[in-house]
Amino acid sequence: MHEALPYIVVIQLVLTLVLAVLLFGLARQVGILHERVAPMGAMTSDHGPSIGDSAPVVVATTLGGERVEVGGARPTARASLLLFVSPTCPVCKKLLPIARSFADAERIAVTLIGDGDLAEQRAMVQRFGLEGIPYVHAPEVGITYQVGKLPYAVLIDRHGVIRAKGLVNSREHLESLLVAEESGFGTIQDYLAARQLGAGGSAELATPNPASAAQLPRQPTEISQP
Numbered sequence: 001m002h003e004a005l006p007y008i009v010v011i012q013l014v015l016t017l018v019l020a021v022l023l024f025g026l027a028r029q030v031g032i033l034h035e036r037v038a039p040m041g042a043m044t045s046d047h048g049p050s051i052g053d054s055a056p057v058v059v060a061t062t063l064g065g066e067r068v069e070v071g072g073a074r075p076t077a078r079a080s081l082l083l084f085v086s087p088t089c090p091v092c093k094k095l096l097p098i099a100r101s102f103a104d105a106e107r108i109a110v111t112l113i114g115d116g117d118l119a120e121q122r123a124m125v126q127r128f129g130l131e132g133i134p135y136v137h138a139p140e141v142g143i144t145y146q147v148g149k150l151p152y153a154v155l156i157d158r159h160g161v162i163r164a165k166g167l168v169n170s171r172e173h174l175e176s177l178l179v180a181e182e183s184g185f186g187t188i189q190d191y192l193a194a195r196q197l198g199a200g201g202s203a204e205l206a207t208p209n210p211a212s213a214a215q216l217p218r219q220p221t222e223i224s225q226p
Helices: 005-036 090-104 118-127 139-144 171-183 188-199 210-215
Strands: 058-061 067-070 080-084 109-114 135-137 152-156 162-167
Touching: 058 135, 058 139, 067 109, 080 090, 080 139, 090 109, 090 171, 118 135, 152 171, 162 171
Parallel strands: 080 109, 109 135
Antiparallel strands: 058 067, 080 152, 152 162
8 A cells, every 4th residue: 555655646646737737728718718709788679769860859757757858969968878677677677776876977867767667666766776867757768769678778969869779788788888879880799890890801990980999898798688
């Protein structure tokens, strides 16, 4: 037994080294895959008003009883984000604190669009501290914009033009809408397609908004439909 002990130690050492090499190789492949796979941003929909169209204006009422215009041009310099949510949507509840942080940072004017039971919507507003954000209870807004799945977001610039839209389920998806508007591309998918076309040498990558080209993401974020 004592004579075999040195051989056992050597075998264990060799196995440990082999496992270390395999682990290093696996970590390297994961890193390469992470760099090569460019996840998409918010998934767009072909339904409803298109990107580049004037946003339909719908007169609606907030939960507080205030009449507001949803869509259209805004007197401020900020763009507006319509976020369609529901108290029965788990993913929507995950996005609400993110939407609140966007509104608190004054990056964008956020309007929440809800449907369903009024008591549940008021309870959701109270739970997530959304009192300072306009919350519109208006099914007609969703019908006008032809929103079929939640959570859904529409980005409208200060001139009342739709700049980006799509299904969202994370901060990255909401950020992708802002980047799409700032860069001049309607969607992250358009940006990726243009970048791949430029990389292939068949055409130059032309950025619709050169002044904001530096704001494009190096690695767009992931998407998974809710």
